[in-house]
Amino acid sequence: MAIRILYFAALREALGRPEESMELPESVGTVEALRLHLCGRSGAWEVLGRTRNLRMAINQEMAQPASPLKDGDEVAFFPPVTGG
Amino acid sequence: MAIRILYFAALREALGRPEESMELPESVGTVEALRLHLCGRSGAWEVLGRTRNLRMAINQEMAQPASPLKDGDEVAFFPPVTGG
């Protein structure tokens, strides 16, 4: 299935990109599995393994690690928020 | 001793006056004694005996029944406040 991934703030800077589209392997069915899959790219991508309290959203709603992914989803990774 | 007494809101209306000056008898040494002394005038003055939670101030500071009076004091009687 095809998904779009967005990165924000310090994560966006560390990864050098605000977003990407990708075709997911069969084995990647949750947002946590996606995070581990992206960590596997190594180099800068390790940031997805060591960002404290990494936040994840699916289709603009906060997601849990076990939240399932489906074709066409917009997934986002970002650090804890600091607005207000 | 001579004092000035102020009345506010419903109390002022019931008593038909916003203030008065009076020479206190020797026996009236506290704000509570003053209240009872004024009640003794009877008629409308009974309102000082039956206003729920009657408030008293001496020289523009909240007073307790036992607060002592001295010459030149400005005493005030009023109902519970309702501003804000």
Added chain:
Amino acid sequence: MAVRVQTEDFDAGAEIAVLCAASPEVGACASFVGVVRARDGGDGVAAMRLEHYSGMTEKACEAIVAEARRRWRLIDVTVIHRVGELAPGDRIVFVGVASAHRGDAFAACEFIMDYLKTRAPFWKQECTGRGSRWVEAREDDDAAAARW
């Protein structure tokens, strides 16, 4: 710090702007505006009159602000209370508190309002179609002030 008792209306935005500019350390400004309700329960309110104890009012408000400053870390505080004749929809009271962080500003602003309601010598008289009446003190307000 400013405490003002006045017949004129106030400009909440201008007051907030002054509070926000009080120091480079201001990060938060909590404020409150009280309004004359046009309906209070069933009766329509045609007009309201605010009586106060001139002299004591200012002292009482200043004492309340001083107490708030003892309890929280505040940068600046403004209290404005109107007196005299007011119409439904009119603003009655403004309390604004500037602080570095929002927790102090919110707590102090609500504290000042709760104390104003129970300790500052103002009295409201409402005129409805059935005549005028002095507003009764609310036990809710005593309970709100007793929390602090």
Added chain:
Amino acid sequence: MAVRVQTEDFDAGAEIAVLCAASPEVGACASFVGVVRARDGGDGVAAMRLEHYSGMTEKACEAIVAEARRRWRLIDVTVIHRVGELAPGDRIVFVGVASAHRGDAFAACEFIMDYLKTRAPFWKQECTGRGSRWVEAREDDDAAAARW
């Protein structure tokens, strides 16, 4: 109810006036203005940039306001959050809540701020004399949001 995410400044006084006029039953309007502190601890802040997740931001703010409306009796709510480049002393955020009585207005206003701070996807980047850095989330803010 209005939620706005914008680069432009806002007029807190005008927003409060709209909230106060939302219904004849409004008796209370609690509001909050957040400001870019010119000093944050020791370092002087030269500029700030607010990044957000367009689309999710608005949804998150609306969900927070909806939750506040479930918890308290509110008449109207306005949330404005600025994004983009800001300077010290600039206003960042406005939250205003109109209600019949002040207890609901104060509680909902503080709740909305606490939730915005922890649940709405905004990120602050500060520029100081020593370069730029992403502001760290504060545990205080998590604790504040967890109270509700």
